[in-house]
Amino acid sequence: MQALKTEVQQEIDKNAKMAQVMVDKVFSFAELGFHEKETAKYITGILEKNGFKIEHGISGVPTAWWASWGSGKPVIAIGSDVDCIPRASQKPGVAYHDPIVEGAPGHGEGHNAGVPLNVMAALAVKNIMKREKLSGTLILWPGVAEELVATKAYYTRDGYFNEVDMCIFTHVSSNMNVSYGQASGTGLISVEYTFEGESAHSAGSPWRGRSAADAVELMNIGWNYAREHMHPLGRSHSIINYGGDQPNVVPSKASIWYYFREITYPKIMATYERGNEIAEAAAMMTRTKMSKRILGTAWPRHFNKVMAETMYENIKTVGLPQWSEADQTLAKAVQREVNSQRDTSGLKVKLDTIGLPVKNPVSGGSDDIGDISWKVPTITLRFPSNIPGLQGHHWSNAIAMATPIAHKGVVAGAKVEAMTILDFLLKPELVNQSWDYYKNVQTANQTYEPMISESDKPATYLNADIMEEYAPKLKPFYYNEKKYDSYLEQLGIEYPTLRVDKNTSEGM
Numbered sequence: 181m182q183a184l185k186t187e188v189q190q191e192i193d194k195n196a197k198m199a200q201v202m203v204d205k206v207f208s209f210a211e212l213g214f215h216e217k218e219t220a221k222y223i224t225g226i227l228e229k230n231g232f233k234i235e236h237g238i239s240g241v242p243t244a245w246w247a248s249w250g251s252g253k254p255v256i257a258i259g260s261d262v263d264c265i266p267r268a269s270q271k272p273g274v275a276y277h278d279p280i281v282e283g284a285p286g287h288g289e290g291h292n293a294g295v296p297l298n299v300m301a302a303l304a305v306k307n308i309m310k311r312e313k314l315s316g317t318l319i320l321w322p323g324v325a326e327e328l329v330a331t332k333a334y335y336t337r338d339g340y341f342n343e344v345d346m347c348i349f350t351h352v353s354s355n356m357n358v359s360y361g362q363a364s365g366t367g368l369i370s371v372e373y374t375f376e377g378e379s380a381h382s383a384g385s386p387w388r389g390r391s392a393a394d395a396v397e398l399m400n401i402g403w404n405y406a407r408e409h410m411h412p413l414g415r416s417h418s419i420i421n422y423g424g425d426q427p428n429v430v431p432s433k434a435s436i437w438y439y440f441r442e443i444t445y446p447k448i449m450a451t452y453e454r455g456n457e458i459a460e461a462a463a464m465m466t467r468t469k470m471s472k473r474i475l476g477t478a479w480p481r482h483f484n485k486v487m488a489e490t491m492y493e494n495i496k497t498v499g500l501p502q503w504s505e506a507d508q509t510l511a512k513a514v515q516r517e518v519n520s521q522r523d524t525s526g527l528k529v530k531l532d533t534i535g536l537p538v539k540n541p542v543s544g545g546s547d548d549i550g551d552i553s554w555k556v557p558t559i560t561l562r563f564p565s566n567i568p569g570l571q572g573h574h575w576s577n578a579i580a581m582a583t584p585i586a587h588k589g590v591v592a593g594a595k596v597e598a599m600t601i602l603d604f605l606l607k608p609e610l611v612n613q614s615w616d617y618y619k620n621v622q623t624a625n626q627t628y629e630p631m632i633s634e635s636d637k638p639a640t641y642l643n644a645d646i647m648e649e650y651a652p653k654l655k656p657f658y659y660n661e662k663k664y665d666s667y668l669e670q671l672g673i674e675y676p677t678l679r680v681d682k683n684t685s686e687g688m
């Protein structure tokens with residue numbers, strides 16, 4: 181085992197160039213959820229060339245895929261998200277807001293790094309499995325439209341994880357760690373309420389109109405009063421995504437889109453129920469008709485103890501990357517730029533401890549990996565490819581993501597993942613122990629059922645208009661690895677590029 185683990189680390193170091201190319205390439209595609217077309221084509225192309233069998237368009241999602249190699253047990257599924265954030269376009273390595281394409285989407289969460297990490301780990305392990313004739317199946321899959329928490333429940337509902345023994349998920353972070361038990365953060369249900377009324381000339385015959393926009397406003401007012409009585413761990417936010425066409429036409433159609441977040445499945449469903457009541461009341465007040473559509477769902481995350489402890493041993497062996505002075509200079513400058521209160525001292529140089537189950541639940545974001553974590557034993561490897569202390573879902577979170585910071589973090593993370601896969605391939609008892617935890621601890625008092633029904637369909641039309649506008653503008657900036665050694669080089673960026681302070685720059 182030790183010899184194989186040493187070998188797999190050397191192999192990944194040897195292929196570090198490949199990690200850089202994949203990370204930079206996916207960064208440059210900058211595709212929003214449900215439209216990760218170039219990303220899907222590129223990554224599945226690499227996997228296919230390396231002998232993986234690909235099923236495209238799984239669960240009715242054109243950019244989703246399921247890649248498998250090998251045979252027999254255990255079946256290990258490794259996944260990561262691939263989509264980016266609206267309006268987060270940003271030049272890498274530049275320590276202030278400087279978009280590649282103004283207004284365009286960008287990797288302001290760092291979802292460009294996880295799947296390249298998984299590919300690195302899978303290819304290295306595959307070579308060893310082949311030579312040593314190890315039994316086992318490797319699956320790679322993408323978290324499509326994670327920012328909309330919009331696909332993973334469909335994968336579980338449609339049976340993709342029925343034959344899977346365990347899932348290793350990866351997510352960008354600013355340290356390297358893994359946790360078990362209930363994670364901090366929430367689960368959610370994302371719902372669009374649409375109201376239909378009757379149009380009329382707003383000045384000529386307003387008494388004949390029934391305004392759907394009024395229903396949206398009244399629903400929002402009702403919900404904001406209800407919010408006062410929400411538990412502080414809950415979170416809810418909305419956008420009005422359609423409010424009519426022009427003032428002199430009474431809006432016959434309007435819609436509002438809510439995320440309802442809570443820390444347990446029953447509480448999410450109770451919050452959703454409250455939302456539905458208020459929507460119905462708004463329809464009644466305005467004599468409009470209300471319909472709703474689920475656009476996304478995510479169970480609160482619960483991670484596997486046996487898997488996490490196994491992985492943490494490998495995290496200790498690999499440790500954090502060696503950051504250069506340039507890496508640290510960039511990180512500190514970005515922290516200053518966004519007024520980070522939490523972190524001001526650059527990149528992490530001390531490894532995190534293993535994450536324990538939260539004693540007092542903490543509110544916050546969600547990831548639909550929660551659904552998979554309730555379907556099969558699952559962990560998330562958080563790998564160090566980003567700068568600590570940033571606000572998230574923001575252009576500043578994209579700055580590090582096509583620089584040596586991201587590249588080194590992916591190489592370190594790939595080693596941890598590959599070594600952990602070897603643990604499970606060579607010690608089947610660990611797989612059984614993981615299931616013991618899943619059956620006797622995690623699901624002892626809570627069984628999983630997706631929040632979506634058999635008839636719900638993924639909302640693949642979302643983001644279509646934005647990508648139609650921006651994909652052609654982003655295309656000239658796709659990374660050309662044949663011509664340029666790095667994406668920084670292609671964009672002509674000096675690493676790091678710092679803000680020149682007009683008052684103090686003289687002589688500095």
Ligand SMILES: [Zn+2]
Nearest residue numbers: 261289326351
């Ligand atoms: Zn994410």
